[in-house]
Amino acid sequence: MNRKLLDPFEPEYPEAIEACLDDEYAVRCAFSHHGSLLATARSDGQCYIWDMDTLNVARRLEHGSAALAGVSWSRSGRHILTYDEAGACILWDLQTGAVRARAEFGSPIASARVHPRNSAQFVVCPVREAPCLVTAGASAGAPAVAPIRISAEGVDQQSKAAAATCCCFGKKGVYVFFGTARGTLYAVHTATLAVACTAKLSAAAINTVARNPRGSDIVTSSADRILRVCDVHLPGQEARRGRPRMVPPDAEPAITVAAKIQDIVNRVHWRQALFSASGDYIVSAIQHNAEHNIYIWDKQAGRLVKMLTGPNELLEDCAVHPLRPIYASVSTFGIIYMWTRVPQQKWNAFAPGFHELEENVVYDEREDSFDRRLVLGDGTVVDYALDRIEQDRRAAATANEAEMQAEVDITDNDPLFSDSDSQSEDEGFVLPVAIEHDPDLDLPPPPVKGAEGAVVEGSEGGTIIAEST
Numbered sequence: 364m365n366r367k368l369l370d371p372f373e374p375e376y377p378e379a380i381e382a383c384l385d386d387e388y389a390v391r392c393a394f395s396h397h398g399s400l401l402a403t404a405r406s407d408g409q410c411y412i413w414d415m416d417t418l419n420v421a422r423r424l425e426h427g428s429a430a431l432a433g434v435s436w437s438r439s440g441r442h443i444l445t446y447d448e449a450g451a452c453i454l455w456d457l458q459t460g461a462v463r464a465r466a467e468f469g470s471p472i473a474s475a476r477v478h479p480r481n482s483a484q485f486v487v488c489p490v491r492e493a494p495c496l497v498t499a500g501a502s503a504g505a506p507a508v509a510p511i512r513i514s515a516e517g518v519d520q521q522s523k524a525a526a527a528t529c530c531c532f533g534k535k536g537v538y539v540f541f542g543t544a545r546g547t548l549y550a551v552h553t554a555t556l557a558v559a560c561t562a563k564l565s566a567a568a569i570n571t572v573a574r575n576p577r578g579s580d581i582v583t584s585s586a587d588r589i590l591r592v593c594d595v596h597l598p599g600q601e602a603r604r605g606r607p608r609m610v611p612p613d614a615e616p617a618i619t620v621a622a623k624i625q626d627i628v629n630r631v632h633w634r635q636a637l638f639s640a641s642g643d644y645i646v647s648a649i650q651h652n653a654e655h656n657i658y659i660w661d662k663q664a665g666r667l668v669k670m671l672t673g674p675n676e677l678l679e680d681c682a683v684h685p686l687r688p689i690y691a692s693v694s695t696f697g698i699i700y701m702w703t704r705v706p707q708q709k710w711n712a713f714a715p716g717f718h719e720l721e722e723n724v725v726y727d728e729r730e731d732s733f734d735r736r737l738v739l740g741d742g743t744v745v746d747y748a749l750d751r752i753e754q755d756r757r758a759a760a761t762a763n764e765a766e767m768q769a770e771v772d773i774t775d776n777d778p779l780f781s782d783s784d785s786q787s788e789d790e791g792f793v794l795p796v797a798i799e800h801d802p803d804l805d806l807p808p809p810p811v812k813g814a815e816g817a818v819v820e821g822s823e824g825g826t827i828i829a830e831s832t
Contacts (some may be wrong), residue, residue: 366466376644376690377702378705384418385697385698388403388409388760393433393681394685396440402443403699404431405697426453430791432473433445435476435485437478438479439792446809450489451468452485454477468492470491473528474515479535492584494513496511523699526544546565546585547564562617566584567586569634570585571633577641580595582637582638584636584643588630588631590647591622593618594621598616598729607697632651640686642662643663645661645662649691656671679755689701
């Protein structure tokens with residue numbers, strides 16, 4: 364659909380379920396940076412990549428036998444990271460379908476994210492180990508793994524003090540944020556792997572952390588059933604959305620809680636907490652009984668704007684489209700629900716004088732509408748033959764086409780994605796079509812016609828007697 368025909372003032376949250384993707388084994392989902400692809404992590408160790416235009420599976424990735432714990436996209440969409448509950452992480456190159464890097468750890472992976480500006484780097488958070496920054500090499504060999512010491516103490520196997528439960532990169536990848544089981548949020552510089560700032564949010568564990576795609580603030584969900592929106596003031600990051608100035612290098616790094624959001628009535632646990640496409644709303648999925656509900660909160664006011672009610676199935680994961688008001692939620696039965704709203708197209712965008720009719724209008728035909736005699740404005744009556752009128756119309760159209768110089772703009776960059784001064788080397792990546800071979804569709808070779816009475820050897824070692832012609 365042409366985006367220029369959509370209403371720019373329509374709400375950016377969906378209304379109802381439009382489609383269902385029957386994956387059967389899906390447990391996690393994630394949209395690509397441009398929203399054209401949806402990746403689902405499955406419990407059977409496979410990763411399905413869905414085309415959002417056709418809602419069909421465009422690619423299948425065989426990770427292993429262990430259940431996948433999640434997926435993460437690179438900025439260009441060419442690379443995708445899959446990690447499982449056995450401690451294996453694989454960075455795939457979708458252009459060639461090969462494995463670019465593979466790293467294995469001694470414990471299940473709680474969270475992993477690809478660097479937003481360098482597709483060869485990704486951060487991993489094992490359950491019982493310190494988080495690591497993995498850098499893939501030029502070849503498919505063993506990548507370089509650098510542990511990140513977020514705590515002065517070692518990793519305690521009981522309390523998991525130095526282990527991270529969740530992670531996310533900043534907007535440009537300068538910093539990476541870690542949440543721990545003790546409720547502490549760490550900001551680590553990616554280049555030096557030094558802790559730049561810490562913030563004690565609560566005594567409960569931090570389950571998820573996500574960044575604002577249009578700003579520098581982040582949102583966290585904790586085990587105490589409270590969503591916290593935190594303002595991040597770190598050197599090298601943008602202070603606020605829409606302000607080009609940067610935080611001064613000599614400013615004191617700080618992470619402050621700007622707002623707290625919670626359901627005071629039901630006191631539900633939050634399964635996921637994300638920002639909307641514009642960053643003005645907080646999208647949270649609940650983990651409560653057999654409810655499949657998604658809450659949409661106003662970030663500034665902290666009030667509930669919309670609650671999306673789904674089927675009576677437990678919600679496993681939720682993802683937000685980076686551009687359109689489309690949400691994807693995964694149920695405990697492996698079904699992916701696509702939440703969206705019916706767009707109202709602006710047909711007057713084709714021509715300024717185009718008039719849209721709200722209802723049927725009776726057309727009053729003039730008596731001389733189709734007569735061969737035309738009455739001019741001054742009252743003069745002119746006899747015009749129909750063929751003469753058609754010739755004049757064609758001549759005028761030909762003259763206009765000769766004078767018109769068509770200008771086709773093929774560089775219409777989306778301002779919502781132009782948030783960086785450096786472009787990725789794979790910015791124009793398009794997922795190639797992979798033709799899969801289905802052995803059930805194999806047909807025997809057609810019979811070979813020979814001369815009359817000739818015997819032709821078959822492919823199975825038998826003989827085929829040619830029919831007489």
